[in-house]
Amino acid sequence: MGDVCHTCTACGITKARSLRTQYNVHKNSENDLVIALAGNPNVGKSTIFNTLTGLRQHTGNWPGKTVTQAQGNFQHRGRNFILVDLPGTYSLLSNSLDEEVARDFICFGQPDATIVVVDATCLARNLNLVLQVLEITPKAVLSVNLMDEAKSKGIHVDLDTLSRKLGVPVVGTTARTGAGLDELKEKVFQIAHGYEETKPISVVYDPEVDEVVQQLLPKVRPLLYGLNLNPYWVAMRLLDGDESFLQSLTRYTQRGELWQEGDMALCPQ
Incomplete structure (x- = not known):
């Protein structure tokens, strides 16, 4: 993961400023999550x-975007949580404005944890987004929602096995009745504070791709100082020629310009 400074307040101050100015997320206290x-x-x-x-809760638009932004608050164990509802997306590959907004907040908003909601009745179809989030950040909790509908259809979801396979907490929920939401809040509390360790599943790429990524990593890591981002995932995005991500990296960190056109010489044509 990216190097994060733990010896000064600069990283925390930068994060708070980024949340406020780039995303309109206002923390009333430094203890807000x-x-x-x-x-x-x-x-x-x-x-x-x-x-x-x-x-x-309140709604508005993401700064500079036409995409609706919803924020709200909930309390758990005496702590205030600011919940940011990202646009519903099938991936984070920036093929649409919604995907770009969701990707950028997870990457550069540096949330204390990310809840990924999936449908228990068609779990396999939702796992693409789950795996993409887990490539970016280990601080994630999976909410397997619509458990009541799955039960009525005779679908059994082995939550413990799913958690073990993915390497992150998994909670079964039925949002319309509130079932499982107390457990979800507790898991989010644990992950946000670092009380529960996660070991997300690693996506295995072709050896030839991995070889190129390993060559790119020394150039990528300096771009990520102060960000808890997976440098391997960032290298994959740059290797893929993702101009949208490079623009976001430059805009949010002022370091993307360190990635020169000449660096692409490492990338296969």
Whole structure:
């Protein structure tokens, strides 16, 4: 993962400023925890957001975007959590404005944890986004929602096995009744504070691709100072020629310009 300074307050100050100016996320206290809420469309993500935050929410647009932004608050164990509802997306590969917004917040907003909501009735279809989030950050909790519908259809989801395979906490939820949401809040609390260790599953790439990525890593790591980002994933995005990500890296960190056109000589044509 990216190198994060633990010996001074500069990283925390930069993070707070970025949240406020780039994303309109305002922390009332340095103890507030920021949580991203991600998921495919139509998985009950908005219901989870509304149930957790109640009337303690407001909507607007993401700065400079036409994409709606929803934020809310909930409390757990005496701590205030700011829940940021990301646009519903099927991936984080920036093929649309919604995907770009969701990707950038998880990467550069540096949330204290990310909840990924999936549909228990069609779990396999949702796992693409889950794996992409886990490539970016280990601080994630999986909410397997619509468990009541899965049960009515005779679908059994082995949550313990899923958690063991993915390497992150997995909670079964039924958002419309509130079932499982207390456990979800507790898992988010544990992950956000670093009380529970996660070991996300690693995506294995072709050896030839991996060889090129290993060559790129020395150039990538300096770009990520102060960011808790997986340098391997960043190298993959640059290797893929993702101009949108490079622009975001430059915009949010002022370091993307260190990646020169000549660096692409390492990339296969």
